[in-house]
Amino acid sequence: MDVTVEPLRHEHAAAIVAAEDDETIRWLSGGRSTVVGTEAYVDRLAREAAAGAGKRAFAVLVDGDCVGTIDYDPDVRDGLDPGDVNIAYGIAPWMRGRGVTAIAVAQICDRIRSGGVGARAAIRADVRNTASAKVAERAGFTFVREFASTTDTDADGRPVRFRLFVRPL
Ligand SMILES: CC(C)(COP(=O)(O)OP(=O)(O)OC[C@H]1O[C@@H](n2cnc3c(N)ncnc32)[C@H](O)[C@@H]1OP(=O)(O)O)[C@@H](O)C(=O)NCCC(=O)NCCS
Structure with missing residues (x-):
């Protein structure tokens, strides 16, 4: 199984x-995606990057086939310390449980490091999302603390509680 990442394209x-x-919708995208909407997302990220934003999105490929996305964003600050770079991901259901995401996370950490984007990689896993926390641990991240989000709320309007995991770059 060959896992690679490459910048997200149309x-x-x-x-x-x-x-x-x-x-994926519950923990990552927040709503049903479309091809047109995803292409627009790629274009928006490019425009924002040109204007100085730090977020970068990538396709995750397994044996050359795109099976998900992973992104890093040094502009996310909720629950993070200065220099932390947030990483988020989603993998196709048929590829889950094989450790693919942790491999992709390691490759994203390499890109963050070589780009000099920050000092630590960070993963914020919703306390209810055990699979995401497993990815963080599998990728060598260390649990730091649990915190109440100041930006995200659950279906009842209460602040989402996240577990913060970090890895030096
Ligand atoms: C979180 C996610 C990316 C994990 O990816 P993955 O490549 O399957 O990760 P792993 O193979 O390391 O498995 C992690 C855990 O997922 C669970 N898991 C295993 N097989 C699974 C399957 N077929 N389906 C769902 N979850 C599974 C297990 O708890 C596993 O931990 P374990 O191996 O210690 O038992 C994936 O479940 C996903 O895309 N979820 C929806 C989006 C999301 O939650 N994103 C996180 C936002 S930061």
Whole structure:
């Protein structure tokens, strides 16, 4: 199994939409994706990057096939310390449970490090999202603390509680 990441492009959009399920929507995208909407997302990130924003999104490929996305964003501050770079991810249901995401996270950490983007990689796993916390641990991240989000709320309007995991770069 060959896991690679590459910058997200329009060509990945159909595969990203196909890889999305209710878990992806619940924990990552927040709503059903479309090909047109995903292409627009790629364009928006490019515009924002040109204007100085730090977020970068990538396709996760397994044996050359796009099976999900991973991004890093040094501009996310909720619950993080200065120099922390937030990482978020989602993998197709049929590829889960094989350790793919932790491999992709390691490659994203390499990109953050070589880009000099920050001092630590950070993963904020919703306390209810045990699979995401497992990815952080599998990728060599250390649990730091649990915190109440100042930006995200649950269905009842209460602040989401996240577990923060970090890894030096
Ligand atoms: C979180 C997610 C990216 C994990 O990816 P992955 O490549 O399957 O990660 P792993 O193979 O390391 O498995 C992690 C855990 O997922 C659970 N898992 C295992 N097989 C699974 C399957 N077929 N389906 C769902 N979850 C599974 C297990 O708890 C596993 O931990 P374990 O191996 O210690 O038992 C994936 O479940 C996903 O895309 N979820 C929806 C989006 C999301 O939650 N993103 C996180 C936002 S930061």
